[in-house]
Amino acid sequence: MEAAVLARSLTKRYDVVEAVRGIDFAIPPHACFGFLGVNGAGKTTTMKMIYCRIARSSGELLVLGMDAAQHPKEIKSRIGVVVQETALDPELTVLENLTLYATFFGMRRSAAVAKARELLAFISLEGKDRSRIRDLSGGMKRRLMIARALVNDPELLILDEPTTGLDPQGRLLVWEKLEQLQARGKTLVLTTHYMEEAARLCQWIVVMDEGRIVTEGSPTALIDRHAARDVLELSGASAQAAAAMPLDGLVRRREEHGGTLYLYNEDNRALLRRLAEAGFEPEAHVARQATLEDVFLNLTGRELTE
Amino acid sequence: MSALLAFFAPNAWAVFRRNWLAWQKYAWSSVAINIVEPVAYFLALGFGLGAYLTLKGHGSLVQFIAPGLLGFTAMNTVTFDSCWGGFERLNFNGVYESMVTAPVQPEEIAAGEYLWEAFRATMYGTLFLGVIAAFGLVHSWWVLLCPAILAMTGIMFAIPSLWIALLVKTQEHLFYYFSFVVTPMTMIGGVFFPLDRLPRWLVDIAWFTPLFHAVRAFRQLVLGQMNWTIGADLLWMVVAIGILAILPVRTLRNRLAN
Numbered sequence: 001m002e003a004a005v006l007a008r009s010l011t012k013r014y015d016v017v018e019a020v021r022g023i024d025f026a027i028p029p030h031a032c033f034g035f036l037g038v039n040g041a042g043k044t045t046t047m048k049m050i051y052c053r054i055a056r057s058s059g060e061l062l063v064l065g066m067d068a069a070q071h072p073k074e075i076k077s078r079i080g081v082v083v084q085e086t087a088l089d090p091e092l093t094v095l096e097n098l099t100l101y102a103t104f105f106g107m108r109r110s111a112a113v114a115k116a117r118e119l120l121a122f123i124s125l126e127g128k129d130r131s132r133i134r135d136l137s138g139g140m141k142r143r144l145m146i147a148r149a150l151v152n153d154p155e156l157l158i159l160d161e162p163t164t165g166l167d168p169q170g171r172l173l174v175w176e177k178l179e180q181l182q183a184r185g186k187t188l189v190l191t192t193h194y195m196e197e198a199a200r201l202c203q204w205i206v207v208m209d210e211g212r213i214v215t216e217g218s219p220t221a222l223i224d225r226h227a228a229r230d231v232l233e234l235s236g237a238s239a240q241a242a243a244a245m246p247l248d249g250l251v252r253r254r255e256e257h258g259g260t261l262y263l264y265n266e267d268n269r270a271l272l273r274r275l276a277e278a279g280f281e282p283e284a285h286v287a288r289q290a291t292l293e294d295v296f297l298n299l300t301g302r303e304l305t306e
Numbered sequence: 307m308s309a310l311l312a313f314f315a316p317n318a319w320a321v322f323r324r325n326w327l328a329w330q331k332y333a334w335s336s337v338a339i340n341i342v343e344p345v346a347y348f349l350a351l352g353f354g355l356g357a358y359l360t361l362k363g364h365g366s367l368v369q370f371i372a373p374g375l376l377g378f379t380a381m382n383t384v385t386f387d388s389c390w391g392g393f394e395r396l397n398f399n400g401v402y403e404s405m406v407t408a409p410v411q412p413e414e415i416a417a418g419e420y421l422w423e424a425f426r427a428t429m430y431g432t433l434f435l436g437v438i439a440a441f442g443l444v445h446s447w448w449v450l451l452c453p454a455i456l457a458m459t460g461i462m463f464a465i466p467s468l469w470i471a472l473l474v475k476t477q478e479h480l481f482y483y484f485s486f487v488v489t490p491m492t493m494i495g496g497v498f499f500p501l502d503r504l505p506r507w508l509v510d511i512a513w514f515t516p517l518f519h520a521v522r523a524f525r526q527l528v529l530g531q532m533n534w535t536i537g538a539d540l541l542w543m544v545v546a547i548g549i550l551a552i553l554p555v556r557t558l559r560n561r562l563a564n
Contacts, residue, residue, distance in 0.1 A: 014564070051407060053403075053406070053407065053562070054563060054564065055563070073409045073411075076407070076408060076409040077409045081407045083400065083403065083404075083407065085400060086400075087399060087400025087401075087403055087404045088399065088404075089324070089328070089399060089401050089404070090399050091327075091328035091331060092324070092327055092328060096327050100320065100323065100324055100327065101404070101408060103316075103320045103323070104317060104320055104405065104408035104409065104410050105408060105409065106316065148404075152408075
């Protein structure tokens, strides 16, 4: 099956910085594909190249089988884009934001109104058609951005940090809508720094750091490869005591950051039992499952890089 | 595609419609703002100052400034709208960005803005024309050509205004354009007084400004004193539009390329 997006040695150089440094990826159709990374990792630049906002510096980039440099207009007419900053027209009503955008795709006005009403129902904003943008909450604005990206029935939907800045309820609602869209067969490409979001929505994740892809795989494979099933976090005196103990065979990986010791292991209960047998009762500890957060931090470091 | 050919593109009219929908939200205040200013100048200078003087060889001051203020109205309404509107649509709220994310080309955006400013200049200019007609200062059926020339004037003033709006990085810089270009152009454009006693070099400079040609054309049409210069003025405007219309398109394309 042809990839929805295919990149080979894709590079973007600005005057002094190389934002994307030769990345390769293939996004299969009907998948949800996530780009994970800190700010400045090159995620947004990659998205902008896919949706033909900026030109690549070198490499290959095919979107829906078309070269992004040769066929921007055709590509734009078949994809939907939710940009990172809310970009809704404050001088228009909710309904006008949708109908006007639909006419940009050559839709007749009556068809545009019907489509807009259908989409407002989908994003649960039926009663808000005559509202102005300033009267919407952050979550409503983001859902409206998603609705606007759907006016042309795109095969491929690109979402640059779709839930950044939303409260938990707002985020959950966006996730539900994205899951429904995927169930309808759309290909989703999203960027996020929320591991939880990537783990829930994406079947495949690439982790970017400083313009490169540092690892990729399914969420569970990434956790298995770069963390472990469980994590035992110890702090204070317990951390110092445990650091001195030989725990080989049980602990796959130790990390220490800011006075907290992270023991990556396959079974927290077995590890705690071993510690108890050695006469050690940790005081302050957190026993939890490993998440993509651990993968991400192990790959890109816990220090703030900005 | 050039910006002028884009007048025929459906998306240029979609951009026009965006401005039309936005304008409807504050239509009455917009009409009031854009009519009160020229009417205030018209009454204060025409009847206030005009009570004390006549212009040698040009008749009453009020008759002289009436068509001058018609060009002034078209210039002001277009300049302010293009400058502030263009700057906001590029730099805040991502209005232009959203358009190019959809399949709208930068030349279609510029063409849509030109069409919108042609409409504004025609609308507000014709309203002001109604005011001076009510005062009995329109003397010829040639005046019926004014709306068409107002539309062309709107496009002509929209080009540099939109260009500046897209070039500057902060809104404060727009004031440079108002203070150093628009205001001096108004003073030597033949709006408030005849230019025949100005130094020759100043009149030569005026010839290179669009307002001079717009005002001279409107004055002939309103007074019905037609002569060959109106042909030169219209040709000047057509050539200027033809040459300069592409500038905002290029700037917009560059600004949206990052």
